[in-house]
Amino acid sequence: MAYAFHISQGQLCRFFKGMTQMSVIEYLNYYRISKSIQLLDSTDKQISEIALDVGFNNISYYNKIFKYYIHMTPMVYRKSNSLKRPL
Numbered sequence: 001m002a003y004a005f006h007i008s009q010g011q012l013c014r015f016f017k018g019m020t021q022m023s024v025i026e027y028l029n030y031y032r033i034s035k036s037i038q039l040l041d042s043t044d045k046q047i048s049e050i051a052l053d054v055g056f057n058n059i060s061y062y063n064k065i066f067k068y069y070i071h072m073t074p075m076v077y078r079k080s081n082s083l084k085r086p087l
Helices: 009-020 024-042 047-053 059-070 074-082
Strands: none
Touching: 009 024, 024 047, 024 059, 024 074, 047 059, 047 074, 059 074
């Protein structure tokens, strides 16, 4: 991204954090988790497939990041939300 904007990586990181209060990686992970929640809610895909679909190549890392932001694992999230869905 820094190359595309013709600035250094350090400048990009400082600018991005100033605008979003998150690092580029934190924002990217948050965005990916948000997209995975949409897929967990709207599809019956396996959790490992969803992780790959949103850009996580390592399932255990996906679980760790999901738990960091949502405070539960993807499996627990899906089970708890399936109980809330109308039949």
